[in-house]
Amino acid sequence: MAEFLGLGLTHYPLLAGTDEHMAGLLRWTLQDPDIPADKKDPASWPELMRREWADDGGVAAAAGHRRELRAGLARCRAAIDAFRPDLLVVWGDDQYENFREEVVPPFCVLAYDDTEVHPFALMNERGSPNAWGRPDDMTFTLRADATSARALADDLLQDGFDVAYSYRKRDGAHFPHAIVNTQLFLDYEHAGTEFPYRMLPITVNCYGQHAIARRGALARFAEIRDEQLDPIGPSPARCFALGRAVARALRAGDKRVALVASSSWSHAFLNDADWHLRPDTAADLRLYEAFVRGDYATWTSVTGAEIVKAGQHEMLNWFCLAGAMDELGISLSWSTFVVTDVFNSNKCFAIFEGKVGL
Numbered sequence: 019m020a021e022f023l024g025l026g027l028t029h030y031p032l033l034a035g036t037d038e039h040m041a042g043l044l045r046w047t048l049q050d051p052d053i054p055a056d057k058k059d060p061a062s063w064p065e066l067m068r069r070e071w072a073d074d075g076g077v078a079a080a081a082g083h084r085r086e087l088r089a090g091l092a093r094c095r096a097a098i099d100a101f102r103p104d105l106l107v108v109w110g111d112d113q114y115e116n117f118r119e120e121v122v123p124p125f126c127v128l129a130y131d132d133t134e135v136h137p138f139a140l141m142n143e144r145g146s147p148n149a150w151g152r153p154d155d156m157t158f159t160l161r162a163d164a165t166s167a168r169a170l171a172d173d174l175l176q177d178g179f180d181v182a183y184s185y186r187k188r189d190g191a192h193f194p195h196a197i198v199n200t201q202l203f204l205d206y207e208h209a210g211t212e213f214p215y216r217m218l219p220i221t222v223n224c225y226g227q228h229a230i231a232r233r234g235a236l237a238r239f240a241e242i243r244d245e246q247l248d249p250i251g252p253s254p255a256r257c258f259a260l261g262r263a264v265a266r267a268l269r270a271g272d273k274r275v276a277l278v279a280s281s282s283w284s285h286a287f288l289n290d291a292d293w294h295l296r297p298d299t300a301a302d303l304r305l306y307e308a309f310v311r312g313d314y315a316t317w318t319s320v321t322g323a324e325i326v327k328a329g330q331h332e333m334l335n336w337f338c339l340a341g342a343m344d345e346l347g348i349s350l351s352w353s354t355f356v357v358t359d360v361f362n363s364n365k366c367f368a369i370f371e372g373k374v375g376l
Contacts, residue, residue, distance in 0.1 A: 020268055020269050020270070020271050020272060020273055020274070020275060020374075021274045021275070022265070022268075022274075022276075022277060022348060023103060023274075023276040023277070023369070023371060024276075024342065024348055024368070025279070025370070026278070027094050027200070027203065027279070027367055027368075028203070028280070028281065028365040029200055030199075030363060032141075032361065033087055033149070034137065034138065034140075034148055034202060035141045035148065036148075036149055037077055037084065038080075039141075039147075040076065040083065040084070041071070041076030042146065043236070044076070044361075047286070050238050052240055053293045053295075054293070057295065063359070064359060066357070066358075070083075070360035076361070080361065083356070083358060083361050084149075086356050087365060090356065091203050091204060093352070093367065093369065094204065101276060102274060104216070104274045105163055105216050105217070105274075105275050106215050106217045106218065106275075106276045107170075107217075107277050107278065108217055108219050108220070109280065109338040109339065110197045110220075110221060110335060111194070111196050111221065111223070111224035111225065111234075111331070111332050112196070113195070113196070113225060113233075113234030114230070115192045116191050116192075117188075117223075117229075118191075119230060121182075122229050123181075123182035123221070124182075124251065125182065125220060125223070126181065126221045127174070127182070127218070127219075127220050128184050128218075129171060129183050129184065129185050130164060130184070131164050132161050132162050133160045134157045135157060135159075135160050136155065136157055136192070137157075137199070137209070138152070138154055138156060150209040152209055156211075158211045160197070161217065162218070163216045163217075164185075166273070167183070167218050168183070170218065170264065174260075174267060177266065179259070179263040194219070194221060196221075196281060197217065197219045197280065198210075199280070200217070200278065200280045201217065215276075220260075220264070222252065222335055223251040223252060224281070224331045224332045224333075224334045225251065226252075227247040227248050227251070227326065228247070228248070231246060231248050235287075236287050239290075242290065253321070253322045254318065254320045254325060257338045257341065258314070258338070258344075261339055261342035261343075261344075262345040264277070264342055265277070265341070265342040265343075266345060269346065269374065277339060278339070279368075281332035282332060282363035282364060283302045283306075283336075283364045283366055284298040284299065284301060284329045284330045284363060285297060285329045285331070285332065286329065286362045288329030288330075288331055289328065290329075297358070297359070299357055301330060302328070303355070305317065305330075305333070306353075309350070309353070310353060314340055317337060317340055336366070343370045347374060348372050348373075348374065348375070349370065350370055351369050351370060351371045352368070353366065354366070354367050
């Protein structure tokens with residue numbers, strides 16, 4: 019009989035860089051000529067943002083933010099080691115990495131063999147040294163289970179859930195950093211090089227209307243005014259339903275499976291209403307409070323438009339996790355929510371443990 023562990027964590031790319039670079043997205047944003055000067059003035063910022071920014075551009079606060087994130091990651095890793103999973107199924111977004119203009123699937127099961135990946139590729143492009151002092155071109159092996167991935171895709175299709183599947187990543191593409199950073203951060207002490215568990219990634223088109231328009235990343239307001247939006251991504255309710263379907267498929271097997279949502283919550287660079295300066299903490303806290311209560315009716319009533327407005331695009335990965343936990347009847351056993359204004363995104367960590375419900 020299958021057994022399950024549920025986990026939620028962040029794949030925050032700037033954690034892979036040094037403290038001096040952790041507030042780099044805000045520094046870049048402050049150079050946007052279309053953001054009003056008074057909005058850029060620290061005197062107009064909320065108290066938390068002023069305190070984090072301080073007189074050093076966030077460098078000292080970055081060390082504290084790193085400690086909080088490492089503590090959450092360490093607790094998740096301890097839960098994994100105690101559970102000893104055969105497989106980690108990881109929901110993560112593809113940010114104009116593997117999937118580009120050729121095709122953008124709403125959901126895709128990556129049925130890959132073991133793959134050598136470059137964990138620092140993204141930070142190298144942003145000019146940040148890695149936090150471990152390792153060579154820029156260091157690689158590690160992302161251990162996979164192509165057989166289980168193919169079987170899962172088949173089970174989902176048999177269940178009427180139309181997912182895509184992929185046997186090979188696009189030539190010359192980065193492996194999606196949502197997946198790479200999951201290994202990198204869960205094995206933080208060794209920079210991902212000694213992670214013993216196999217992963218089965220499922221990519222979610224979290225960026226939807228902005229997947230190609232903003233290339234899944236940063237944009238100046240001048241570019242946003244001229245952008246041609248893409249078709250929408252999958253709805254929060256559909257992501258919740260995918261989580262349910264994955265849980266149903268795996269429940270019929272005999273593996274020990276950790277189901278993992280990999281992403282931060284609201285992102286400043288997606289929060290147009292606040293000029294890309296800070297995440298939408300109020301929107302995040304509304305969903306976090308419902309999450310802690312197990313109030314999934316609130317979650318499934320959220321619309322895609324509301325997710326986009328709050329810059330919560332990547333939270334769709336967490337909707338998949340929530341759907342799986344609801345399907346399995348496993349309750350939240352621990353969580354914490356890390357709030358920040360300066361470091362781009364609020365972060366959540368969560369652990370679901372217990373017997374599968376009947």
